[in-house]
Amino acid sequence: MxxxxxxxxxxxxxxxxxxxxxxxxxxxxxxxxxxxxxxxxxxxTPPHIVAKLIEAVQDPRTHRYSSSKGIPGLRRAHAAYYARRFGVKLDPETEVIATLGSKEGLANLAQAIASPGDTILVPNPSYPIHQFGFLIAGASVRSIPYTPDDEMLRAIDRAVRHSVPKPTAVIVNFPSNPTALVASIEFYRELVAFCRRHELFILSDLAYAELYYGTTPPPSVLEVEGAKDVAVEFTSMSKTYNMPGWRMGFAAGNPRLIAALTRVKSYLDYGAFTPIQVAATAALNGPQDxxxxxxxxxxxxxxxxxxxxxxxxxxxxxxxxxxxxxxxxxxxxxxxxxxxxxxxxxxxxxxxxxxxxxxxxxxxxxxxxxxxxxxxxxxxxxxxxxxxxxxxxxxxxxxxxxxxxxxxx
Missing domain, CATH: 3.90.1150.10 (Aspartate Aminotransferase, domain 1)
Structure with missing residues (x-):
């Protein structure tokens, strides 16, 4: 043994x-x-979100099992957020799933799409789950530069040409944890075009989308035309609404990847506690001050x-x-x-x-x-x-x- x-x-x-x-x-x-x-x-956490949680938890009907992929109202609210923030239209039924934080979503998608022998391209340095979620799933990880520029794009190209088998997916995380770097929409356009040509999935971690200090908000890879053919994006309410302990996040984008994640999650959990999902819906639909x-x-x-x-x-x-x-x-x-x-x-x-x-x-x-x-x-x-x-x-x-x-x- x-x-x-x-x-x-x-x-x-x-x-x-x-x-x-x-x-x-x-x-x-x-x-x-x-x-x-x-x-x-x-x-x-902002008071109006906490108040909605308290209201919801007082209804005994919310104490039962919830929905693994997220209650419909929450998925619609997330789709509405993408529409007003990024100008991206999402189908709440096939292109959005609620997760127990972005970390759980990434780890479970790794279980859904990776297997021994697969190669995943991961920036180095990057948030640990980007690498270890796939290592736990049995895949191999190939490091690429962490800067959103031509150097990263060239490294992805080399990996596609010289890896056997060809890589399954590439992870990007901008604004980045830990480096705090931000990607431009031009970078995403080049990345999407390359990945569509080579049938390479893009897994984008956008957990810090709302935490920026200039006048230009960080873009989403899903803003690029055709991105949903290859990309799925993870977001989180932990930092945006000061809700880290609530464990509420989302994955949005490519329907095939969302379906794979939905199927794996259906075997593993019943979703977040319903009052948390109700409160998260109120956060997305309510005042954003x-x-x-x-x-x-x-x-x-x-x-x-x-x-x-x-x-x-x-x-x-x-x-x-x-x-x-x-x-x-x-x-x-x-x-x-x-x-x-x-x-x-x-x-x-x-x-x-x-x-x-x-x-x-x-x-x-x-x-x-x-x-x-x-x-x-x-x-x-x-x-x-x-x-x-x-x-x-x-x-x-x-x-x-x-x-x-x-x-x-």
Missing amino acids: TDEFHRIRRLPPYVFAEVNSAKAKARAAAEDVVDLGMGNPDSP CIEEMRVLYKERRDLLVKGLHAAGWDVPSPEASMFMWAPIPERFRHLGSVEFSKLLLARAKVAVAPGVGFGEHGDDHVRIALVENNHRIRQALRGIRTFLQGDNAAPTMEEAAKEETVRA
Whole structure:
């Protein structure tokens, strides 16, 4: 009997675990840690959405099994959102399905369309489920550049020409988690044209569609004519409406892919609790001021953090979208790698961030910083980082960092 099951053997150790363990030890020692690691929104869900949940849950008829693909009103509301936001017409019956967050939708679609021997093209770095959802399904993953430009398109072309068998699908995620990059509609046009020619599915993760800071909203790949021939797109209410714990998302687009996901989900779940679906419908159909308020909040935090980090001597780019900053590790600490640097930042500055290698090996020279604390806590984090960076400028060797961690343990 083997030590581990086959699918588990394909999963590497969870790289965030080391930083999470160090964070737990610090808190157990009564240290005040500012946690900018997990992308977990700290603002409450808007009151009108909560009120609709309470109203719905008081009706005992909603306590029964729900619909796996989502109640009809919710699917119609999502189709209406796509029509007003992107100018895209969707059939709520065949081109929309509600999911338990975008993460579950991606993982279950992987189970539906991938099998051992298949190859999926995934940006590196990218959100872990993009890669591991397909690895769990038994497929192989080929890394491609993470930038929405000609370099990515050329890499996809090389993969199609040189992979045997030909890749099944390519994943894109813009605005990106973790890099915060945004794709143009021109990029999507080229991608759709290529994928239609080569019969390659596009799986687009658009979870951060509404979290942008400029005047031009990020586009949807489904805006491109003919995109529904090859593309399905995942969205989430977690960030848009501050509903992360509600676990409500959607997949929309290609009817064949939606049907495959619907069939797999019908064997696995009965859908989200009906009152959650009713409240999500109210969110999509109701007043949208809360989205603009959310953008203003995150933009204020972004500007405060970027300005403070620059003043501390840490040159980080200002993201155009998402709730993350993709920060290159300062040069003198880069030899440590992202896990050891994150642990050092936690130990000396009392600030937790996510190591970039957790999103792929090509992210190991970055850390991801989430805008999930209020301005007071961000200023506290900046003071700790400034003291750390401007104090002892000598970066420890990897051996010294490991020794320091041993002492702390």
